[in-house]
Amino acid sequence: MVAPSPSRPATASASPGPTPGPAADPAPSRRAAAVLVAVLGALTAVAPLATDMYVPGFPAMGDALGASSSAVQLTMTAFLAGLVVGQLLIGPLSDGLGRRRLLISGAAGFVLLSLACALAPNVTLLTGARFLQGVAGAAGMVLARAVLTDRFHGADLPRRFAVLSQVMGVAPIVAPVLGGVVLTVSTWRAVFAVLTLLGGLLLLAVVRAVPESLPPERRHSGGVASTFRAMGALLGRRAFMGYVLVVALVAAALFTYISGSSFVFENLHGVSSTTYSLIFATNAVGTLVTGTVFSRLAGRGVRLNTLLVAGVGVSLLGALGQVVLVLSLGETLAGTWITLFVTVSGIGLVFPAGMSIGQTVGRTAPGAASALVGGLQFLFGALASPLVGLFGEDSSLPMALIMLTAVAGAALALVGLARPWQGHGEPGAAKAGA
Template sequence: MTSAAPASPAATPWRLVLLLGALTAFAPMSIDMYLSSFPAIGQTLNAGPEQVQLTLATFFAGMAIGQFLYGPASDRLGRRAPILLGVVIYTIASLTCALAPNIEVLLGARFVQALGGCAGAVVARAVVRDRFDHAETARVLSLMTLIMGLAPVLAPQLGGLIFAVAGWRAVFGVMALFGLAIGLWVLLGLRESRSEETAAQARAENPLRAFGLLLRKKRLLGYGIAGALNGSVLFTYISTSPDLVMGTYGHSPLVFNIVFAANAVGIIGASQVNRLLLRRFKPDEVLTRASLASTALALVLTFFAWTGVGGEWTVLPLLFLALSTYGLMSGNTMAGALSVDPRRAGSISALMGGASFGAGAVAAWAAGLLHDGTPRPVAAVMFACLVGSGLAIFLLAVPRKPAAA
């Protein structure tokens, strides 16, 4: 028997959802737009493929570190100021990327670009928790995934078009324009939402103490580990998919873009299924069932990847299904974490986002280290991450029902 969510959810604040969704799109825009430019960047800057690949790793590192700065700052100073500061940093760093004379400058600029861009995502999640309860937070986060999910669909196509017309430097120029546009939107359209209770709590404690107290909360730890490992599946796919589709399976960049976009559509679709399921079920109920489904799919994917049965015709469809479950899990792990201690929503958002990018970087590195020209490492890393995510959900995050007397 399930416990239904409120039967009549409040009207969706679409203007706010669109803005917050755009704020969370900094990372996918900054990652996906330039993937097809890798060879040209290497040729222009006289850098090897492994050096160009590092520009992605440094971006992940900047996203992980920066969130630990903006989260506590948004609790202490308010939501708007950290976002605007981050947008300014992102825009300047994007222009620096566009003008980079060598690979070293590009690596440094990408790190700083991430330090700025992560402000949007971490503070946007805190804004959602400021305004909505647990169930509504999960619904709004699913809607934000719909907006954010358009970036992996559109960004590779847009980046490829810009690259073909004006070269890879222009791709980073467009990123700078994106940052400028979002900054103006925030300046004119986002009201302050941090409560006085949150402000008082933040002023009364050191940010490090806040993180320490939060990490002692068993449920938050469970949601955090689950969210980080679930996100690692996505990062592993992003970092390995060009080599898998174009290298292992020998497809053209056009086919790669189609496959990449199809998987993004799968995640978007699952996030909207999640929004509908939340009308009948609690977020934790959806989360536990999605976790079981994702682990089962990853197990089947691993079997076919290791045996080679069916080749790409089994691996790619199973990869699509396994990735799609991200849309069922990400919003619910985040909503669950934010509900543990709403007064520290910014710090919780920072922990969740930083852990996700940190774990994602490790998972992507592991998949690269195990690279053998087959889909086996990708499948194995994804399966291990989803098993760990499931254990965190069932052992730590989801409250156990008390035993009958």
């Protein structure tokens, strides 16, 4: 099947909203663009840093607060729930209110709530503060994508999304290391003090370097109700939801890998925690490499849908290979490492391609589109990650099967809903979605 020509007329009407286009909002200068993307990348890193930095301090936190391990783990669940809720609320609101004031409010709220976490006298208050911290931290994540959609167009947009995807690949590796360093010199409360400091620096950076990217004439009129109606309209668009589900299901596979890989490598294969960190870092390098390849190829005019199909295909090959190896050869360190490397490397293509296309197809309401792309990504990830432990700890097969199921679901969403051969979301294409 052949992709439609860019001159082909659109087959679906856009939902009510602002009129997008480069003429309405020229891209910033090269230096300003670099600074803007750097700040937006740092905002994107807030969630993984706040999620993983304090994990090494879980035992000490439980002792200090007199809380069970499950109660301590609930503080992380609360933060992830806050990220989902925050993105689904803040993204659509920004289409009517603008980006900057919500970014500043979110960054300021993150500072105050990080301080509240550092001072929490018991695990109940800590859990509540973590939920609200997640809501505030969600502003940076969801609005970073919306601001990029406002400010960049054509082939520039996927290259910028590749940067955000690479940040998301590096931050989960750096976060536990930073947390471990802090814990060698202080207590778990100092981790939240560091997050408070980082949040303060980000607040200053937003104030100085992130101008309003959505002028009043391009905002949704009709108040809050109108912005959420625009979100509902996006939910009814087949192609858009196809791309959203591709990203969300691949995120579920990634979260499954993050939550289950330490058990697989350390408990089943007997590697040390240091060796596991090396394995995890090596696999992360795979995502960085494929993210860089994506950026270069997208800049040279390779179709985003082609890159998305390639990413899903690579991840599916790796996930299927992992299941086949476990069933045929049993548990092997090399086989597990190689197949996971392949799967995670494919994800390095899927995230920037899927987010770029999704934001382009949903450009009539970028904040709402970003909310659905990011909110469902974390929702699916949070639902998938605990499943590994529910199916036993004597084999890597549960992790492999869950990852394969998630990536296979992404492939089905790609073929059945997104239909990449139709060319949705390509730079310069007239067709914006179905």
